[in-house]
Amino acid sequence: xxxxxxxxxxxxxxxxxxxxxxxxxxxxxxxxxxxxxxxxxxxxxxxxxxxxxxxxxxxxxxxxxxxxxxxxxxxxxxxxxxxxxxxxxxxxxxxxxxxxxxxxxxxxxxxxxxxxxxxxxxxxxxxxxxxxxxxxxxxxxxxxxxxxxxxxxxxxxxxxxxxxxxxxxxxxxxxxxxxxxxxxxxxxxxxxxxxxxxxxxxxxxxxxxxxxxxxxxxxxxxxxxxxxxxxxxxxxxxxxxxxxxxxxxxxxxxxxxxxxxxxxxxxxxxxxxxxxxxxxxxxxxxxxxxxxxxxxxxxxxxxxxxxxxxxxxxxxxxxxxxxxxxxxxxxxx
Numbered sequence: 001x002x003x004x005x006x007x008x009x010x011x012x013x014x015x016x017x018x019x020x021x022x023x024x025x026x027x028x029x030x031x032x033x034x035x036x037x038x039x040x041x042x043x044x045x046x047x048x049x050x051x052x053x054x055x056x057x058x059x060x061x062x063x064x065x066x067x068x069x070x071x072x073x074x075x076x077x078x079x080x081x082x083x084x085x086x087x088x089x090x091x092x093x094x095x096x097x098x099x100x101x102x103x104x105x106x107x108x109x110x111x112x113x114x115x116x117x118x119x120x121x122x123x124x125x126x127x128x129x130x131x132x133x134x135x136x137x138x139x140x141x142x143x144x145x146x147x148x149x150x151x152x153x154x155x156x157x158x159x160x161x162x163x164x165x166x167x168x169x170x171x172x173x174x175x176x177x178x179x180x181x182x183x184x185x186x187x188x189x190x191x192x193x194x195x196x197x198x199x200x201x202x203x204x205x206x207x208x209x210x211x212x213x214x215x216x217x218x219x220x221x222x223x224x225x226x227x228x229x230x231x232x233x234x235x236x237x238x239x240x241x242x243x244x245x246x247x248x249x250x251x252x253x254x255x256x257x258x259x260x261x262x263x264x265x266x267x268x269x270x271x272x273x274x275x276x277x278x279x280x281x282x283x284x285x286x287x288x289x290x291x292x293x294x295x296x297x298x299x300x301x302x303x304x305x306x307x308x309x310x311x312x313x314x315x316x317x318x319x320x321x322x323x324x325x326x327x328x329x330x331x332x333x
Contacts, residue, residue: 005333006298008326009035009306010319011066011215012054014044021050022057024315029061031323035094037064037306042104048081055089062092064213064306066180067162069100070122071110076147078122079129086130086153094213096180097122098162116167117141123159123175127207130156160213164245166196173200178211183238183308184246184281185214187300192249194301211303218307219284220321227284228275234310235281236270252277283307283325290321291328 010028012021021038028036038054040047047065054063068078078097086093099119105111112118117140125142128135132152137144161172162180172179179197181190194212201210217234221227239247239260247253256277263269278284283293283305297305307325309318 003298004303006294006302006329007034007304008294008322008329009033009037009062009064009213009304010218010315010322011037011039011306011308012050012315013309013311014039014041015311016315018045018050018053021045022053024319025054025057025061025063027316027319028322029058031319032326033061033319033322034326035062035064035304035306037066037094039066040068042101042107048078048085051093052085055085055092058092060092062094063089064094064160064180065096066213066215066306067096067098067160069105069110070097070118071100071105071112071141072108075122075125075142076129076144079126079149082126082157083130083149083151083153086155086157087151090153090155093157094160094178095126095157096160096162097126097176098180099168112141114140116171119161119163119168120171120175123161123171127156127159127175127177130159158211160211164242166199166245169193169196170200173197173210174203174206175200177207177209178213178303180213181215182242182246183215183217184235185216185297185302186246186250186280187296188249188251189246190214190297190300190302193245212301213304213306214297214302215306215308216297217282217284217310218290218318218321219282219310220287220290220318220324221284222286224285224289225275227286228278230310230313231278231282231284232270232273233266233312234308235278236266236273237311239269250280252280287324287328290325291332294325294329
C-alpha cells in the first residue's frame, strides 16, 4: 500500500513572545504548510494558550502542541481544555503529551514516582475522556472517580506522545494515536524508534492507527558550507541529556557520543561537529537537497516532517523556506 504524501510543518520556537505567535501561525498557513507546532517548556508560554492563539489566528492549518508534561496538569483538566479547542477548531488540533524535563518537574513539585505509569495512565485517561467516556481509574499515578466531560468534541483530536527511549516509545505505541520525535530525528533513529513503537502496537487494545511526527533543524542555503555553519549551534544545543537515544542507531553514533562527552561547552561541541554529521542530523543545503532529505525522512517512516527555525535566526525566514520545500515536494510527487 502506498503511504500518503508526507505532511510538512514548522515549529514556533519557545523564545517567541505571545504577541508574535498569531502572526507567525498565519505566515505558516500562508506558506502552504500542513502543520504549525507550538512548544510548552518551563517557564515560557503555556502550550494550550499558545495553541489557542495559533488556532484562532488561522483557518485551515493543523496546530500541534509539542508537548504538554503529563504531570503538570490533572488529565481531566487537560482534557477539558483540549476538548474546548477541538470543538472550536474542528479537525485542526494535535495534542501531544510527554514526560516533561525531570529537573523542571522536580522544580514544580510534580515529578512522579513512575514516569512510565504517569504517561501510560494520562494517555489512557485523556483519550477516553475526549471520546466522551465516563472514566474511573485508580493507578500508580492517576485517580479519577466517575469523570465525564460535559462537552466532548464532535471530532476527537489525536493524542500523541512526545518521547525518546524504547520503554516510553512502547507506551506510545500501546496508548497514543501517534509519536513525536524530538530533534534531531535522522532516518536511522526513526526506524529504531518505530521498532519500539511497534512493540506497543502489538497490544490488541492499541489504537487502530498510529502516526509519526519528527522534528529537525532547517538551514536552506545554496551554499552547503554556509548551511552547515548556520546549523552548528542549533544542532549542538539539541545534543544534551536524552540525545543518546537519537544517536546510538547512527553509524557514527558512538564517535559522536564520545565527542559530546568530551566537550565542555555547547560552543566547543558545535565547533567539533563534522560536516557529514551536520548533513545527516539536519535538513540543510540547497532546495533540492532539503527536498531529498525530507523524502528520506518520510521513507524511513515519518508521516509529518516538522522543520525548526535555527536559534537566533528569524522564524519568518524559516517559514518561507519551509514553504518553498513544500511547494517543491508537491511539484515532484
